[in-house]
Each structure stands twice: as structure tokens, then as C-alpha cells.
Amino acid sequence: MPEHRHEDRVAQASQSPAAVTRLAASWRRSMVKHGLDPAGAPRVRQLSMRELVEKREALDGFINVARPQLDHLFQLVCPTGCSVLLTDATGIVLEQRMTEADAATFRGWGLWSGADWSEAAEGTNGIGTCLAEGRQVTIHRDEHFYARNTGLSCMDAPIWGPDGRLIAALDVSTARLDHTERWNALIAAQVAQSARQIEAAFFRASFPGARIVTAEVTGSEDAMLLIAVDKDDLAIGANRAARRAFGIEKEGQLRPRPASDLFGREDEVTGFEKAERAAVIRALARAEGNVSAAARALGVGRATLYRRMSRLGISQNPGRLSQV
Structure with a gap:
């Protein structure tokens, strides 16, 4: 879909305060609440190494518990050209799993440790919308807010801490054109299961x-x-x-x-x-x-x-x- 058509569709769907779908509601939040332009192409906000280290240290115990599940999930999805990301509750990527062959591609998309994928920064996207709505989401290609992100498919699930508060998002993303919505649904089911396993393991450890x-x-x-x-x-x-x-x-x-x-x-x-x-x-x-x-x-x-x-x-x- 040409970029201008995507921009027009997002702008039109965002016009009504009574957005009829969750996707339209997210587009409206991105445009009205966060003041983003779907045609914009700002660089993904990236934390400094010191800032990233501080973020990781704040969740050190949780990350250590999550790592085995991240590794297991990556082994399941890496043959299909996917990355695995774990973020904090603000959308900052803390952990990444991807093959060396795919690393340059994902880095070009901004799917990298220290990147800010909150809805306030990137508009509608798997990580940010999952965290904003506290639910499992799949954002497939032109469902993204920014036109420049419409080559991505992102499957995400929230992870809740033992205190009942949102602690993280688990993300699997791909830029493969042969990934259909049906295929993404299979991946999304695995992401949800892995998120629940991380949540349970951290609860037990707590x-x-x-x-x-x-x-x-x-x-x-x-x-x-x-x-x-x-x-x-x-x-x-x-x-x-x-x-x-x-x-x-x-x-x-x-x-x-x-x-x-x-x-x-x-x-x-x-x-x-x-x-x-x-x-x-x-x-x-x-x-x-x-x-x-x-x-x-x-x-x-x-x-x-x-x-x-x-x-x-x-x-x-x-x-x-x-x-x-």
C-alpha cells in the first residue's frame, strides 16, 4: 500500500473520538494524545548505554528469570527470521534475541536493545500498544501507525509482576513478506504461552x-x-x-x-x-x-x-x- 494511502487511512480513522475498533482507538491516541504524524519518519529513540544499564539493573532479578524462556522462544521462531525482544513497562528494549544474519535488518528497523517502542514514541506498534492496553496484541504491517513501520509484523503479550502491576512486554517481530496473518497467529499463541511461563517463574522466585x-x-x-x-x-x-x-x-x-x-x-x-x-x-x-x-x-x-x-x-x- 502506498505510504500516502496509509497516512490518509490512519488520519481518517483517527478523526472520530468514538473510534469503533481498538486499532482505530490506538491510532487516535497516537495522533491526538501523543501528537504524532503517521507520515513522520523520526529516528527511533535510543537510550545511552549508561541509561540502558540502569534500566536492566532495576529489573535484574526478573531478567535472569526470563532469560531461559527467551532462549527457548527464540529457538522456536528464529528459523522463520524473527527476533525476540523483552521490554520494561515503559517500552524500552532490555533483551534481544536474533540471528547474526538478521541483526543488521532488525537494527535498521530500530528493534534493538535500548530502543524506545512505547506508543508515545512510535505510535501504534506491537510493544507500545500491548503495554498501553495491557493485553495481547498483534500489529500486522499496515496496522502500524507510522508508514515507515508497515513492513513489520509484531506479536506481543504483557507480563504482569507478582504485585499485579505490568512489568514487561514480550515481543516477536518479523519483516518477512511471506509471514501471513495466519502464520502470525501461531507465533502469537507461542508468545502468550512464553509470557505466562515467565510470569509464573518470576512469581515463584519472588x-x-x-x-x-x-x-x-x-x-x-x-x-x-x-x-x-x-x-x-x-x-x-x-x-x-x-x-x-x-x-x-x-x-x-x-x-x-x-x-x-x-x-x-x-x-x-x-x-x-x-x-x-x-x-x-x-x-x-x-x-x-x-x-x-x-x-x-x-x-x-x-x-x-x-x-x-x-x-x-x-x-x-x-x-x-x-x-x-
């Missing part, structure tokens, strides 16, 4: 020594509820999905409260406990009764799993459970 109670939520973008319970059976942490499900503090440090206040009285079996019990039984079944293997799959220690089994009323030998 509450060392606590018992992590989990439950899956079918059909929700927040697929996993996580509650941290200490040795005194006090709930001391909850991820964003759990906070929403239980109607507790939306953000910030969780006020410690008896876990039973969330899960119900001891003589009641709540939906949350049923889900946890089902997850433990599934893990044991997949591990063919090997408790150690099931514990590894659930991301807990063997002793912790035995305690959960006892609390949930799961026999230590429903069939043949190996203690190896």
Missing part, C-alpha cells in the same frame, strides 16, 4: 519457601491463578489472575490473610481446591506415579508435593506411586 497454590482458568488470557502461602498458612502473594478471581487488592503488596479465607473452610471443597487437586492428579498420571517427576513438572519440591497430596486428600499410593 516467594522463596512459600507453597504455591495453582489453578488453571479455561478460556482466559490469564490462564493460571497463583497464590503464595507461607508456613503459617497465610496467603502472602497472588498474581493478577488470582487477584481478579478473588476480588482482592488489585495492585501492590498483598495483605497477609489466612489461606482458608480465600479457599473456604476446611470442611468445604472450593473450585480452586478442586482445580489444584485435578492438576496434581494429572501430573502424577503423566509421570506414571513417579512423585519426583510429577513434582518437577509442577515446579515444586517432592516434600512440598507430598504435603499438597496430604492436604488435598490424595492417597500416597493411588495405584503405584514411586518415591524415586
Whole structure:
């Protein structure tokens, strides 16, 4: 699509205060709120090395937890000419993964460590719009605000911290012309899964020594509820999905409260406990009764799993459970 047609389309869609689509609303924010011109071609804002180091140091613990998942995601998407980026909550790229052969191309696009891809700086784009709206997005080619970015396809998912606040965006971008919207949808699903895995791993790392109670939520973008319970059976942490499900503090440090206040009285079996019990039984079944293997799959220690089994009323030998 010629650039002037893209510019006209963006400007026209941004005219109405009552934008009828999320994309049009983002274009309008870019033009009206941030004062950007879709025909403009400013250079991508780049932090100095010192500024970038400070940004990374502020999230050092989170980045260390995220790196294995970044590497795994990159191994999945790098054969298709994609880059993997991790940003902070302001849209600054903190980590990058790309092949040496593609590095010059992505650097030319500004997809590089230290670059500012907030919506305020770059208008509608995968990273910035994901962070602005706090949801998973795919911005495909001419859905970008700037005409100069219409060669990109960007698949992004937000990552929420253990305090319920947005902490990062996970991005996979490509400039390949053979990447269709259907292909991008497959990548987007993997990005969302990787983002949830990073979020869960950081949540666990944030509450060392606590018992992590989990439950899956079918059909929700927040697929996993996580509650941290200490040795005194006090709930001391909850991820964003759990906070929403239980109607507790939306953000910030969780006020410690008896876990039973969330899960119900001891003589009641709540939906949350049923889900946890089902997850433990599934893990044991997949591990063919090997408790150690099931514990590894659930991301807990063997002793912790035995305690959960006892609390949930799961026999230590429903069939043949190996203690190896």
C-alpha cells in the first residue's frame, strides 16, 4: 500500500473520538494524545548505554528469570527470521534475541536493545500498544501507525509482576513478506504461552519457601491463578489472575490473610481446591506415579508435593506411586 494511502487511512480513522475498533482507538491516541504524524519518519529513540544499564539493573532479578524462556522462544521462531525482544513497562528494549544474519535488518528497523517502542514514541506498534492496553496484541504491517513501520509484523503479550502491576512486554517481530496473518497467529499463541511461563517463574522466585497454590482458568488470557502461602498458612502473594478471581487488592503488596479465607473452610471443597487437586492428579498420571517427576513438572519440591497430596486428600499410593 502506498505510504500516502496509509497516512490518509490512519488520519481518517483517527478523526472520530468514538473510534469503533481498538486499532482505530490506538491510532487516535497516537495522533491526538501523543501528537504524532503517521507520515513522520523520526529516528527511533535510543537510550545511552549508561541509561540502558540502569534500566536492566532495576529489573535484574526478573531478567535472569526470563532469560531461559527467551532462549527457548527464540529457538522456536528464529528459523522463520524473527527476533525476540523483552521490554520494561515503559517500552524500552532490555533483551534481544536474533540471528547474526538478521541483526543488521532488525537494527535498521530500530528493534534493538535500548530502543524506545512505547506508543508515545512510535505510535501504534506491537510493544507500545500491548503495554498501553495491557493485553495481547498483534500489529500486522499496515496496522502500524507510522508508514515507515508497515513492513513489520509484531506479536506481543504483557507480563504482569507478582504485585499485579505490568512489568514487561514480550515481543516477536518479523519483516518477512511471506509471514501471513495466519502464520502470525501461531507465533502469537507461542508468545502468550512464553509470557505466562515467565510470569509464573518470576512469581515463584519472588516467594522463596512459600507453597504455591495453582489453578488453571479455561478460556482466559490469564490462564493460571497463583497464590503464595507461607508456613503459617497465610496467603502472602497472588498474581493478577488470582487477584481478579478473588476480588482482592488489585495492585501492590498483598495483605497477609489466612489461606482458608480465600479457599473456604476446611470442611468445604472450593473450585480452586478442586482445580489444584485435578492438576496434581494429572501430573502424577503423566509421570506414571513417579512423585519426583510429577513434582518437577509442577515446579515444586517432592516434600512440598507430598504435603499438597496430604492436604488435598490424595492417597500416597493411588495405584503405584514411586518415591524415586
